[in-house]
Amino acid sequence: xxxxxxxxxxxVLKAATFAAGPTSGQxxxxxxxxxxxxxxxxxxxVQGFSAVLDNQDGTFLAMTDNGFGALxxxxxxxxRVYTIRPDFKTLQKxxxxxxxxxxxxxxxxxxxxxxxxxxxxxxxxxxxxxxFDIESFQKAPDGTFWFGDEFGPFLLHTDTxxxxxxxPFPLPDFDHPGQEIRAPxxxxxxxxSALRVMNAMRSHAQKNGNRKTxxxxxxxxxxxxxNSTTAVPDRANPLAALPAASSDLFDIETLxxxxxxxxxxxxxxxxxxQALLALGVDGIISDNPKLLYELVAAYDGDNNGQPDFLDQxxxxxxxxxxxxxxxxGRSLRPENTLPAMEVAMDHLMTTLETDAGITRDGIPVLDxxxxxxxxxxxxxxxxxxxxxxxxxIKDLTLQEIQSAFVADKLLAGNTQQKxxxxxxxxxxxxxxxxxxxxxxxxxxxxxxxxxxxxxxxYYQSGEGSRxxxxxxxxxxxxxxxxxxxxxxxxxxxxxxxxxVFAQRTIGPEPFARALAEVIVANGLQDRASIQSFDFRxxxxxxxxxxxxxxxxxFGDFPKVGDQSDGANLQDEQGKNTPWLAGLYWPYRQTxxxxxxxxxxxxxxxxxxxxxxxxxxxxxxEKPLAGADPGTLLIHVFDLSEKKYTGTRYRYMxxxxxxxxxxxxxFSPKRGLVIxxxxxxxxxxxxxxxxxxxxGQEGEPLHKKEVVDLLRISDPDGLSAKGLPGDVGxxxxxxxxFVTIESVIFFNEHEIGVIxxxxxxxxxxxxxxxxxxxxxxxxxxRLAQPLGE
Numbered sequence: 001x002x003x004x005x006x007x008x009x010x011x012v013l014k015a016a017t018f019a020a021g022p023t024s025g026q027x028x029x030x031x032x033x034x035x036x037x038x039x040x041x042x043x044x045x046v047q048g049f050s051a052v053l054d055n056q057d058g059t060f061l062a063m064t065d066n067g068f069g070a071l072x073x074x075x076x077x078x079x080r081v082y083t084i085r086p087d088f089k090t091l092q093k094x095x096x097x098x099x100x101x102x103x104x105x106x107x108x109x110x111x112x113x114x115x116x117x118x119x120x121x122x123x124x125x126x127x128x129x130x131x132f133d134i135e136s137f138q139k140a141p142d143g144t145f146w147f148g149d150e151f152g153p154f155l156l157h158t159d160t161x162x163x164x165x166x167x168p169f170p171l172p173d174f175d176h177p178g179q180e181i182r183a184p185x186x187x188x189x190x191x192x193s194a195l196r197v198m199n200a201m202r203s204h205a206q207k208n209g210n211r212k213t214x215x216x217x218x219x220x221x222x223x224x225x226x227n228s229t230t231a232v233p234d235r236a237n238p239l240a241a242l243p244a245a246s247s248d249l250f251d252i253e254t255l256x257x258x259x260x261x262x263x264x265x266x267x268x269x270x271x272x273x274q275a276l277l278a279l280g281v282d283g284i285i286s287d288n289p290k291l292l293y294e295l296v297a298a299y300d301g302d303n304n305g306q307p308d309f310l311d312q313x314x315x316x317x318x319x320x321x322x323x324x325x326x327x328x329g330r331s332l333r334p335e336n337t338l339p340a341m342e343v344a345m346d347h348l349m350t351t352l353e354t355d356a357g358i359t360r361d362g363i364p365v366l367d368x369x370x371x372x373x374x375x376x377x378x379x380x381x382x383x384x385x386x387x388x389x390x391x392x393i394k395d396l397t398l399q400e401i402q403s404a405f406v407a408d409k410l411l412a413g414n415t416q417q418k419x420x421x422x423x424x425x426x427x428x429x430x431x432x433x434x435x436x437x438x439x440x441x442x443x444x445x446x447x448x449x450x451x452x453x454x455x456x457x458y459y460q461s462g463e464g465s466r467x468x469x470x471x472x473x474x475x476x477x478x479x480x481x482x483x484x485x486x487x488x489x490x491x492x493x494x495x496x497x498x499x500v501f502a503q504r505t506i507g508p509e510p511f512a513r514a515l516a517e518v519i520v521a522n523g524l525q526d527r528a529s530i531q532s533f534d535f536r537x538x539x540x541x542x543x544x545x546x547x548x549x550x551x552x553x554f555g556d557f558p559k560v561g562d563q564s565d566g567a568n569l570q571d572e573q574g575k576n577t578p579w580l581a582g583l584y585w586p587y588r589q590t591x592x593x594x595x596x597x598x599x600x601x602x603x604x605x606x607x608x609x610x611x612x613x614x615x616x617x618x619x620x621e622k623p624l625a626g627a628d629p630g631t632l633l634i635h636v637f638d639l640s641e642k643k644y645t646g647t648r649y650r651y652m653x654x655x656x657x658x659x660x661x662x663x664x665x666f667s668p669k670r671g672l673v674i675x676x677x678x679x680x681x682x683x684x685x686x687x688x689x690x691x692x693x694x695g696q697e698g699e700p701l702h703k704k705e706v707v708d709l710l711r712i713s714d715p716d717g718l719s720a721k722g723l724p725g726d727v728g729x730x731x732x733x734x735x736x737f738v739t740i741e742s743v744i745f746f747n748e749h750e751i752g753v754i755x756x757x758x759x760x761x762x763x764x765x766x767x768x769x770x771x772x773x774x775x776x777x778x779x780x781r782l783a784q785p786l787g788e
Contacts, residue, residue: 002783003688005289007714007733009088009616011781013098015772017044019082026072028760029581034772037758040242044078046100046461047759050605051133051662052742053750057162058776059085059101063137063147065756066129071151071185071192072258075118075199079106081137081145081162081649086777091716098708098777102334106134106147106156108164113337115187120200121539127164130199130258132156133378134186135741136662138616140639148618150602151185151192155604155618155637166642171618171635173597181624183598188586190249190569191619192216197261197583201552203540208296208544214253214538217285217531218554220264222271224248242558246590250554252279263551265353266326267784270295277301277568280466283322285483287330288416289347296323303342308476315476318350324483325349327368331416332375334408337364337440338431338451339424345455348588351481352719353531355514356445357393357507358656359401360726367393370487372502377407380437386582392499394506394656400764401442408440425693429463445484445518452477482528483551486537487527490578491559500620516548520623533568534779605741606663609670614639617694618653619663619673632660634694634701640695650700656686668746673703680738680764681727687740691786706782709735710751727767736766737773748785753778 016036021044031037050065058585062084067077081105083637089096108117108125114657118132134156136148144165147156154168170188173179185192194216201214210390225248252262254644255503263283267273273295277282286292296316301308309321316323328340329347341352357367371390379385380403393401408419419440421428427439430451443451458478459470467473491501504614505511512530531551538550556569568579571587598620605621623629636647651660654675661674670693679685687709714733719725726735739762744752757773764773 003705003708003711005712005751005780005782006778007712007716007718008777009090009094010718010780011086011088011094011096011098011099011777013046013084013772013775013777015047015757017046017100017775019046019080019100019103019264020044021078022076024076024078024765025068025426026076026259028068028074033760034763034770036772037438038760041356044080045581045759046082047775048756049082049754050370050739050741050756051137051607052754052777053137053139054746054752055083058081062742062754063134063141065135065741066133068129069758069761070257071130071133072254074194074512075203077129077259077713079127079129079134080104081106081133084777084785088777088779089718091718095214098775104160104162106132106158106162106164107254110163110165112164112167114167114191115586116298117202118196118199120583121204125319126200128682130196132602133603135603135605136618138491138607138609140471140609141613145569146607146609146616146639149184149318149606150598150601150603150605150621151187151250152621153181153183153598153603153618155616157642163449164272168640169637169644170648172644172649173599174644181592181598182594182596183603184596184600184691186594186596187584188587188589189594190586190590191224191251193585194250195254195258195260197580197585198255198552199258200583201538201550202260203439203536205542205546205550207541208546209247210542210548210550212292213259213261213265214754215261215282215531215549215551216250217263218250218264219556220267220276220284221247222249222554222556223262223264223276223281224251225275228728236406240667242524243588244590244592245588246558249590252281256280261322262322263322265553267292268331283324283351285324285326285353288325288332288350289323289325289329289344290332292323292325293321293347293349296321313472313475315348315472316350318479318481322351323349323374324351324353328352328354331414331752333417333424334410334440336368336442338427338443338447339419339421339439341448342424342427342455344390345452345473345477345480346469348476350476351483352448353483353485354448355383355485355727358511358514359393359398359685361397362397362510362514363587364484364518365393365398365401365442366445367442368487370394370489372396372401375404376409377442378409380404380406392504394504398444400467402438403425405442406438406440407437407442425453426458426464429458445515446483449518449522449524452480478551482521482524484515484528485553486515486530486532486534488534488537490534491572498774508534508536509540512537513544516541516545517547520545532626533579535579539581595625597626599623599625602659605671606660608634608665611668615645617649617663617665619660621659623653630655631700634663641669643681647697649697651692652700652703654686654688657688661741663692664743664745665694670743670786672706672743672786673701674740674752676738676740678738679736680762681736681767682735683734684727685710685736687735687737689751706784707751707753709740709779712778725774727763727765735776735778737776738762745786748787749782751780751782753780 067074261282267287325344327335329343460474525547547638602622657675665671
């Protein structure tokens with residue numbers, strides 16, 4: 001048989017092989033997977049080899065891919081290159097083991113990568129599988145390394161120790177000048193940016209000892225629900241000078257897989273609430289606690305006849321769903337007041353959502369805006385107080401605020417909102433007990449905490465104890481949570497008054513400290529979170545108050561001229577948004593203007609280096625969207641110029657193949673390509689190696705099959721001599737793995753092949769036991785020489 005190679009040697013690295021490192025596997029699913037416990041405490045799996053280079057001394061450089069197969073589950077997997085030493089089992093000798101000698105990690109300590117990475121806020125900035133999915137690499141004549149990535153797709157250049165030397169190189173779309181070829185994980189699109197930003201925020205929290213996962217809280221119209229009508233005019237019909245907006249940005253399933261709770265705001269209508277419950281959000285923030293409780297308490301998503309979210313007391317279990325009253329109950333009472341908080345608790349909200357400002361004497365008070373707003377607040381003596389009279393919270397003491405203002409004005413057009421004191425008996429009683437001038441004075445955060453305790457006592461043993469809902473109310477109040485926003489603004493421009501935005505409140509650090517200190521003083525670290533659009537304050541909470549959970553707010557309320565503050569994704573006159581503490585956000589770059597032409601897992605799987613070391617030839621694993629489904633593209637990258645030349649070659653996949661696994665040159669024009677299908681654990685699949693020849697630009701590479709990896713001769717029985725496996729073993733040896741991604745050219749008669757074992761997921765060799773695949777490196781003698 002002209003394609004039946006002979007097995008000369010085999011070496012195996014056991015699937016459960018680990019190296020030193022931080023805990024990994026936290027986001028890949030419930031244990032066990034294929035018999036493996038998948039929380040790898042204080043260690044990193046040595047797995048997923050997607051490219052191998054021969055050191056010519058009996059050792060090899062073996063590059064791991066992104067870890068666990070996706071951006072959303074690999075944030076704790078470090079990108080590494082291992083030095084391995086196989087002791088091939090041959091006819092004459094060898095143990096058949098692979099020794100792991102050493103490794104280096106890819107890192108960006110010089111901060112060349114412009115977009116958010118998991119370890120963005122660390123000094124070394126080690127790269128993870130949530131930053132890049134490296135699938136190929138080559139060593140240039142100068143000793144530096146070039147990596148081919150699938151998330152961009154990018155080319156990544158590092159020194160000999162893995163330090164990134166320059167920004168990643170994107171792939172131009174030569175069919176559409178001015179565009180790039182982008183994959184769905186590309187960091188220059190909004191669609192993949194939320195997860196990258198959240199990975200960075202979680203990593204920063206963990207680095208500072210905060211083990212409470214930050215919560216994702218986007219404007220609900222930005223959730224990816226495949227429904228373009230879920231939008232409002234600002235986003236569906238963008239204001240002048242802004243690119244068109246997309247509504248499908250925050251993918252709940254992906255964020256959940258990455259371990260992040262998703263609690264959107266502000267949802268007030270029945271239809272939207274029902275849609276979000278069906279989407280599986282972890283909570284909803286609403287102005288209307290009455291409607292929210294009604295829908296959440298009745299929700300039966302699994303159709304078993306029982307409400308999904310209620311506990312044995314008939315209360316919403318916050319561990320299952322977080323029903324938050326926005327600014328208390330804004331639709332029912334004037335916002336951020338004690339009556340608003342009372343009505344939210346009357347409707348059994350699990351969390352009271354509110355905002356804070358800091359007074360001149362450093363006291364956090366409930367207020368949404370830097371100014372005491374005339375639309376919501378009046379003077380206590382009823383003298384004139386209009387827009388032109390508005391004063392800043394930070395310029396007044398608490399005593400001045402509570403003696404001079406009452407926040408009981410009704411919003412125009414809100415027919416449900418009422419300020420009748422008799423509707424708020426607990427607030428009325430609390431105000432009397434605390435000697436407040438009015439139940440509608442602007443309360444402090446401390447007074448909010450005290451009021452909640454007062455409310456619980458009121459219904460447990462006080463005047464409200466005979467109320468029909470008394471027991472539910474006091475039990476809920478005893479455990480209700482608080483979600484408090486820091487209302488800082490980092491923009492360095494002015495509003496219509498001439499006030500510089502960044503000077504309308506105290507700075508982010510004293511602001512965060514003032515709020516956190518009240519939480520700590522009350523021992524409420526497990527019941528209170530701090531949220532913000534301004535991530536600077538959240539970083540301070542991570543660093544100084546690691547027991548407090550943070551909530552990352554995301555919104556797009558475009559600022560054009562003097563309209564709105566522009567929170568918080570909009571860029572700053574072409575520069576990065578100032579709201580995200582230095583984390584990049586590609587504002588309004590979405591699939592509307594930058595479609596994904598590269599498929600997921602369709603980037604630079606193979607990458608050849610020409611014999612002179614002048615050019616890289618990265619090869620896309622899968623066809624581009626809109627292209628011939630059987631055609632792959634090979635691009636040419638000039639290493640001296642560090643740019644793509646525009647030259648492209650075509651590669652025609654076999655009709656049974658779904659992807660390529662590797663592409664290597666062994667002469668100026670000739671090379672090897674692995675093709676594969678998606679089968680595993682069967683000898684009926686398609687796993688083959690072709691000798692190819694590069695011809696004229698635009699022409700398909702000439703190809704000739706040289707190895708069928710499912711039909712390898714093993715006349716010496718090497719595969720059966722003490723090495724594991726039950727599929728494809730014996731005289732007719734096979735490589736029945738789903739991903740076979742590395743080929744090594746030894747000489748014209750011999751090649752090497754290694755599998756990517758996708759630990760702990762793939763089961764190709766051990767189908768009988770169901771155990772995960774090992775990493776296997778085999779040495780083959782070809783039926784016919786390749787020739788030069």
